[in-house]
Amino acid sequence: MSSHAATIDHHHDSTTSTGIPNKKLLWWAFLASDCMFFGTLISTHLVYRLNPPPGNAIPTQVFNIELTSFSTFILLMSSLLMALAVNAIQRGNVRSTRTMLLGTMFFGCIFLGGQVYEFGHFVHMKHMTLSNSLFGSTFYTLTGTHGTHVAIGVLLLGMMYVRTFKPAAGGGLSMNFLHMLAVAVAAGVAFIVFVPGMIEIIYGAGIGEFLSSHAVPLSVGAAACIAMAWFARQSSTVEFGEKNAIDVEAVGLYWHFVDIVWIIIFTAVYLLEYL
Amino acid sequence: MAEALAKSEFTGTGHAPAKSFELFARPTAKTGLVGWLTTVDHKKIGMLYGGFAILFFLIGGLEALLIRTQLIVPNNRFISAQLYNELFTMHGTTMIFLAVMPLNAAFFNLLVPIQVGARDVAFPRLNAFSLWVWVAGATLLNVGWISHLVPSWNFGGAPDVGWFGYSPLTSKVFTPDLSTDFWVLGIQMLGLSSIVASLNFIVTIINMRAPGLTMMRLPVFTWMALVTSFLLILALPAIAIALVEVMFDRNFGTNFFEVSGGGQPILWQHLFWVFGHPEVYILILPPMGYVSEILPTFSRKPLFGYPIVIFSGVAIGFIGFGVWSHHMFTTGLGTVATAAFAIATMAIAVPTGVKIFNWIGTLWGGHIVTRVPMMFALGFIWMFMLGGFSGIMHAAAPADAQQQDSYFVIAHFHYVLIGGATFALLAAIHFWFPKFFGRMVPEFWGKVSFWLIFVGFNCTFFPMHFLGLNGMPRRTWIYDSNMGWNEGNLFATIGAYLLGLGIFTYFAVLVYSFFKGQKCGNDPWDARTLEWSIPSPPPEHNFAAIPQVHARDAWWYEKTHQEEIAKEKAANIKAEEAHGGIHIPDQSWYPIIAGMGLLFGTYNLAQLKHPVVMFGNQVLGSHAPLAIAGLSIVVLACYLWSLEGPGGYHIHLDADGNAKESGGYHH
Numbered sequence: 008m009s010s011h012a013a014t015i016d017h018h019h020d021s022t023t024s025t026g027i028p029n030k031k032l033l034w035w036a037f038l039a040s041d042c043m044f045f046g047t048l049i050s051t052h053l054v055y056r057l058n059p060p061p062g063n064a065i066p067t068q069v070f071n072i073e074l075t076s077f078s079t080f081i082l083l084m085s086s087l088l089m090a091l092a093v094n095a096i097q098r099g100n101v102r103s104t105r106t107m108l109l110g111t112m113f114f115g116c117i118f119l120g121g122q123v124y125e126f127g128h129f130v131h132m133k134h135m136t137l138s139n140s141l142f143g144s145t146f147y148t149l150t151g152t153h154g155t156h157v158a159i160g161v162l163l164l165g166m167m168y169v170r171t172f173k174p175a176a177g178g179g180l181s182m183n184f185l186h187m188l189a190v191a192v193a194a195g196v197a198f199i200v201f202v203p204g205m206i207e208i209i210y211g212a213g214i215g216e217f218l219s220s221h222a223v224p225l226s227v228g229a230a231a232c233i234a235m236a237w238f239a240r241q242s243s244t245v246e247f248g249e250k251n252a253i254d255v256e257a258v259g260l261y262w263h264f265v266d267i268v269w270i271i272i273f274t275a276v277y278l279l280e281y282l
Numbered sequence: 283m284a285e286a287l288a289k290s291e292f293t294g295t296g297h298a299p300a301k302s303f304e305l306f307a308r309p310t311a312k313t314g315l316v317g318w319l320t321t322v323d324h325k326k327i328g329m330l331y332g333g334f335a336i337l338f339f340l341i342g343g344l345e346a347l348l349i350r351t352q353l354i355v356p357n358n359r360f361i362s363a364q365l366y367n368e369l370f371t372m373h374g375t376t377m378i379f380l381a382v383m384p385l386n387a388a389f390f391n392l393l394v395p396i397q398v399g400a401r402d403v404a405f406p407r408l409n410a411f412s413l414w415v416w417v418a419g420a421t422l423l424n425v426g427w428i429s430h431l432v433p434s435w436n437f438g439g440a441p442d443v444g445w446f447g448y449s450p451l452t453s454k455v456f457t458p459d460l461s462t463d464f465w466v467l468g469i470q471m472l473g474l475s476s477i478v479a480s481l482n483f484i485v486t487i488i489n490m491r492a493p494g495l496t497m498m499r500l501p502v503f504t505w506m507a508l509v510t511s512f513l514l515i516l517a518l519p520a521i522a523i524a525l526v527e528v529m530f531d532r533n534f535g536t537n538f539f540e541v542s543g544g545g546q547p548i549l550w551q552h553l554f555w556v557f558g559h560p561e562v563y564i565l566i567l568p569p570m571g572y573v574s575e576i577l578p579t580f581s582r583k584p585l586f587g588y589p590i591v592i593f594s595g596v597a598i599g600f601i602g603f604g605v606w607s608h609h610m611f612t613t614g615l616g617t618v619a620t621a622a623f624a625i626a627t628m629a630i631a632v633p634t635g636v637k638i639f640n641w642i643g644t645l646w647g648g649h650i651v652t653r654v655p656m657m658f659a660l661g662f663i664w665m666f667m668l669g670g671f672s673g674i675m676h677a678a679a680p681a682d683a684q685q686q687d688s689y690f691v692i693a694h695f696h697y698v699l700i701g702g703a704t705f706a707l708l709a710a711i712h713f714w715f716p717k718f719f720g721r722m723v724p725e726f727w728g729k730v731s732f733w734l735i736f737v738g739f740n741c742t743f744f745p746m747h748f749l750g751l752n753g754m755p756r757r758t759w760i761y762d763s764n765m766g767w768n769e770g771n772l773f774a775t776i777g778a779y780l781l782g783l784g785i786f787t788y789f790a791v792l793v794y795s796f797f798k799g800q801k802c803g804n805d806p807w808d809a810r811t812l813e814w815s816i817p818s819p820p821p822e823h824n825f826a827a828i829p830q831v832h833a834r835d836a837w838w839y840e841k842t843h844q845e846e847i848a849k850e851k852a853a854n855i856k857a858e859e860a861h862g863g864i865h866i867p868d869q870s871w872y873p874i875i876a877g878m879g880l881l882f883g884t885y886n887l888a889q890l891k892h893p894v895v896m897f898g899n900q901v902l903g904s905h906a907p908l909a910i911a912g913l914s915i916v917v918l919a920c921y922l923w924s925l926e927g928p929g930g931y932h933i934h935l936d937a938d939g940n941a942k943e944s945g946g947y948h949h
């Protein structure tokens with residue numbers, strides 16, 4: 008409605024019984040439910056950890072704890088950027104909101120890339136697959152579910168980011184779609200190819216070899232990045248603004264939650280093995 | 283106050299922007315096929331849930347009659363052992379997930395928004411999505427029946443692993459055919475539907491209450507809907523993950539429950555019952571809500587001890603998460619665990635008993651009117667109590683060692699599920715029928731159906747207590763004539779036919795009443811809650827004026843303070859009109875498209891590794907491309923859904939209360 012007062016109260020919604028916006032309450036309830044999903048997966052993991060069958064994979068021989076610690080750190084930092092994005096939109100600063108959203112997504116992609124690398128490494132080097140040991144089964148389903156959550160989070164952030172460009176004059180469906188496509192492709196290439204490749208390089212693989220063997224996806228990713236830059240060069244007024252703070256905050260809630268869950272997983276699945 | 287009210291619009295969707303992205307024009311048809319398929323109106327969604335649920339209730343009943351017919355005499359060969367397995371599996375699955383749960387969902391939809399004084403649920407399109415996902419799940423569960431009619435659709439028949447699908451029976455080694463895969467994904471879809479719907483109702487109940495409607499003034503039914511919704515979102519994840527693990531075992535070679543690979547079938551039992559026990563309270567709490575509305579109405583006095591009824595409902599919800607292992611007493615949990623779960627199980631009977639005393643207290647000294655809903659509600663108290671007694675009997679672990687997996691357990695849960703949940707649902711259908719169809723159900727035929735059901739039910743299930751204690755195991759396809767079970771089974775089967783006749787009469791009378799029943803006004807029962815303050819059937823916008831709630835029995839208060847209420851209403855209507863009229867959200871195609879995409883995707887996911895064969899020719903090496911196509915439809919639909927926005931239009935009421943629509947700000 009047009010009659011919004013000049014200042015927006017971000018913590019109270021006068022149209023609901025409790026003052027909590029409906030969307031936020033929905034997210035909170037969903038997160039409660041999601042806790043139980045992770046709770047069940049973690050329980051399964053711990054039950055079989057205590058009852059390993061003969062020939063089970065030995066976690067400390069499989070893990071690369073330095074890398075995982077690093078990506079854990081990155082994920083935590085992404086939460087900081089997420090908080091800054093919420094703060095920016097609450098001040099009505101759309102530009103800064105965009106930057107912070109992109110930053111959060113990028114950090115999310117680094118984390119995911121670490122996981123892609125890790126999974127590939129475990130399967131090919133350590134020969135631990137989803138099905139050849141119970142540890143593998145519980146490990147991949149648990150961390151895979153978490154990774155899916157992060158990927159969905161990146162997608163939601165991407166949608167939010169694209170939405171900030173929606174023109175106030177209306178329309179623009181096809182633009183929105185192409186923009187979203189560019190964001191999705193860029194993020195996908197980043198975490199499936201680019202980040203794992205960078206990690207390989209850090210561990211000593213050759214740059215030239217990486218570039219030549221992944222030429223197609225890398226150039227598609229680069230093209231997507233250029234497209235994103237082109238879509239972002241826009242000048243007309245946008246509809247997105249301070250009133251959308253609740254939308255950004257809702258995604259933020261999810262993002263922080265996924266982070267916290269990772270801390271639990273990191274402790275229960277990785278650190279526990281080194282005690 | 284009126285000012286704040288009008289601003290809120292009570293649609294909960296906030297204010298959509300002036301223009302939004304639309305791929306194709308939004309549907310506007312209010313009637314006809316398109317109207318129903320694209321509806322976001324909680325009343326229509328409730329009707330659809332109810333209609334489907336009654337259909338499945340009748341199918342499940344038919345399955346039960348086939349089971350009973352097989353057991354009527356010893357050494358019977360009426361149906362094959364394989365078909366028998368499919369029948370008891372599908373009977374249980376159908377009655378729980380496709381009859382009682384969706385009937386409760388129907389009443390959540392029909393009643394909750396009105397009882398909280400709102401115009402719809404918090405997220406109307408999400409609500410439609412829940413319905414269509416439920417339809418997808420129901421279809422997947424039943425698709426296997428086709429194999430019996432068209433052998434080339436080789437699914438191996440309907441699921442046959444029992445309603446709790448115990449591992450290792452679900453292993454590929456023991457059920458190599460597709461029926462189990464459909465069972466896994468079917469249940470998964472139903473769970474998804476319930477979680478999404480519950481999230482919606484949690485927000486609706488907590489956040490969309492009319493002014494003055496504090497939590498401790500909420501009708502008991504709405505309270506129970508809230509507790510149930512919390513149970514659903516917290517209990518379903520356990521089985522969802524367990525189902526994923528079975529799916530992985532069957533399709534991707536994992537060993538979660540495969541003994542040969544180090545898996546432990548008992549883990550499935552734990553995960554299943556962590557869900558399964560809260561589930562039985564998910565089934566019974568809403569029925570406790572119905573009778574808590576019906577008993578006061580026909581006793582002509584308020585519910586006795588309202589806060590205690592609410593509190594014990596919440597307590598049941600909490601304790602319900604700590605008793606699951608009473609389903610596993612005979613698995614050898616160890617003495618301490620067994621004792622702990624036995625005590626917790628006995629403890630949960632306490633809040634249940636408290637409620638029974640509250641209902642009796644409500645009747646006490648009341649001016650009791652024995653109309654049909656009241657008969658069913660009274661039957662509920664009595665029969666549910668009997669089920670509770672046998673429950674406490676097998677809460678004692680040593681006694682349960684004797685009862686486990688016998689007909690005694692069958693007797694127990696049918697007393698709580700038919701004598702309890704179903705009696706209350708039949709009471710509720712009869713009670714709210716006039717509200718949603720504007721016609722009364724004839725009293726005489728209603729009573730006939732009640733007595734047939736009551737007598738038939740007891741003849742069927744009472745003997746099962748003795749059959750069970752005499753050692754008859756459940757899930758028995760055939761028995762010898764020298765076991766001493768002949769009379770009990772014969773009696774039970776005749777009772778089942780009587781029960782079937784009663785159910786048939788009940789619904790036949792409803793069909794008759796739908797066309798020919800006597801017309802009725804707002805409030806035929808002289809009832810107490812808000813839904814009776816609006817016309818029968820309710821208009822699209824529910825309330826001409828958002829009600830102001832002054833007391834626990836809000837409508838009762840309105841009836842006794844007419845002048846005050848009339849003034850308030852006039853002010854509220856004016857204020858709302860000044861702000862553009864009554865806001866109603868637009869219909870949408872995306873919920874059903876997403877739901878059907880999910881159906882297509884999961885139907886193919888279930889047969890992932892099988893080649894796609896059409897007319898005898900192999901078209902694709904596996905179902906993977908089709909599964910991905912289905913899931914892509916879902917993603918695309920969700921994307922367009924989010925761009926489309928809630929939309930909406932306005933309704934304006936003239937002096938006589940007639941509605942006129944306007945685009946208002948169309949978006």
Ligand code: HEM
Pocket residue numbers: 446562563565566608609627628630631634669670671672673674676677682685686687691694695698699702703
């Ligand atoms: C006084 C409250 C109750 C107690 C103490 C109780 C106790 C029990 C126990 C110990 C069992 C396991 C028996 C066995 O398998 O050996 C059981 C089974 C069962 N109960 Fe209850 N119960 C209660 C109320 C309910 C209610 C309200 C419902 C549903 C509306 C219900 C539905 C069931 C079902 C469906 C089963 C059998 C599940 C199966 O094995 O397929 N019970 N109950």
Ligand SMILES: [Cu+2]
Pocket residue numbers: 558559562605606608609
């Ligand atoms: Cu139980």
